[in-house]
Amino acid sequence: ELKVEQNPLFLSMQEGKNYTIYCNYSTTSDRLYWYRQDPGKSLESLFVLLSNGAVKQEGRLMASLDTKARLSTLHITAAVHDLSATYFCAVDDLGFGNEKLTFGTGTRLTIIP
Amino acid sequence: DAEITQSPRHKITETGRQVTLACHQTWNHNNMFWYRQDLGHGLRLIHYSYGVQDTNKGEVSDGYSVSRSNTEDLPLTLESAASSQTSVYFCASSELQGLQETQYFGPGTRLLVL
Numbered sequence: 001e002l003k004v005e006q007n008p009l010f011l012s013m014q015e016g017k018n019y020t021i022y023c024n025y026s027t028t029s030d031r032l033y034w035y036r037q038d039p040g041k042s043l044e045s046l047f048v049l050l051s052n053g054a055v056k057q058e059g060r061l062m063a064s065l066d067t068k069a070r071l072s073t074l075h076i077t078a079a080v081h082d083l084s085a086t087y088f089c090a091v092d093d094l095g096f097g098n099e100k101l102t103f104g105t106g107t108r109l110t111i112i113p
Numbered sequence: 114d115a116e117i118t119q120s121p122r123h124k125i126t127e128t129g130r131q132v133t134l135a136c137h138q139t140w141n142h143n144n145m146f147w148y149r150q151d152l153g154h155g156l157r158l159i160h161y162s163y164g165v166q167d168t169n170k171g172e173v174s175d176g177y178s179v180s181r182s183n184t185e186d187l188p189l190t191l192e193s194a195a196s197s198q199t200s201v202y203f204c205a206s207s208e209l210q211g212l213q214e215t216q217y218f219g220p221g222t223r224l225l226v227l
Contacts, residue, residue: 033215042203043156043218050213088155092214099144099207099214100171105155 002027002093006104014112016078021107023072023089031092032072033101034063036085043088047074076109084111115140119204119219127227132191134222136204144207145187146216147171147179149200156203162187194226 003026013019023032034046047056049065049072056063060083062075072089086108090101117138126132136145143164148156158171160179168179176198178190191198201223205216 031214042220043205045215045217048213048215090156099209099216100158100161101146101216102158102172103148103156105153 002029002091002102004089004091004102004104006087006089006107008107009105010108010110012110012112013076013079015080018078019076021074021076021087021089021109023074023104025070025072025089025091025102027091027093028067028070029091029093030065030067031099032065033090033092034072034074035088035090037088037106038085046087079111081111081113084109117204117206117217117219119202119222121222122220123223125225125227126194128194128196130194132194132224134189134191134202134204134224136187136189136219137185138204138206138217138219139185140206140208140217141184142206142208142217143184144214144216145181146205146207147177147187147189148203148205149173149198150203150221151200159189159202160187191224194224196226198224199226200224 005024032049035043047063052067054065060077065072086106088106090103120135146161147159162181204219207216
C-alpha cells in the first residue's frame with residue numbers, strides 16, 4: 001500500500017522568509033502532483049512533476065522531484081500572505097494512463113505579516 | 114467553459130438514510146473520482162471510474178457505491194448513512210494529455226450525518 005507523508009503538518013512563517021515542505025512516498029512512482037487548497041475551497045493544481053530531477057517554478061513556489069529518494073519538495077521563497085493555504089502532494093501509483101492518486105495529509109501554511 | 118459541479122453543496126441527514134451526492138463534469142473526461150476529506154487524513158479515495166460502466170473501489174469504499182451510466186456523471190450513494198460519514202466530499206475528473214493527467218476538483222459537498 002502506497003504511503004505518502006508530508007512534513008511539517010503545520011507551518012507558520014513570517015513574510016519574506018524561505019521554507020520547504022517535504023513529501024515522502026513509499027513506492028516507486030515518476031508522477032507527483034502538488035495542489036493548493038484555500039480554507040473552505042476546493043483543490044487547485046499547482047505542479048505536475050513527471051520524471052526524476054523535474055523542477056517546476058511558479059512565482060515564489062518551486063517544486064522538485066527525486067524519484068530515487070522518493071522525495072518531492074515544495075520550496076517557498078520570500079513568503080507573502082497570499083501563499084497562506086494548505087498544500088497537498090499526491091502520488092500516482094498505477095502508472096501511465098490509469099491514474100489513481102494517493103494524497104499526503106497536507107501542510108497548513110500560515111504566513112504572518 | 115468546461116467545469117465540474119457537485120450537488121448539493123451542503124446536506125444534513127439522519128443516520129440510516131440513503132443519500133446520493135451528484136457529480137457532473139462537462140470536460141468529457143473518462144476518469145472520475147470521489148474523495149472524502151477529514152482533518153488529519155488529507156483526501157482519501159472512495160471510488161473511481163475509468164469510463165462508462167467501469168467502477169472501482171478505493172481506500173475507503175465501505176458504505177458507499179457509485180455507478181457510471183454516462184461520461185458526464187458519477188453519483189455517489191451512501192447506502193445507510195452513519196455519523197462516521199460526516200465529511201467533505203470532493204469529486205474530480207481527469208484525462209491523459211501527453212504524459213500529464215491532472216485531476217480537476219469540484220467545489221465539494223459538506224455532509225453532516227446526525
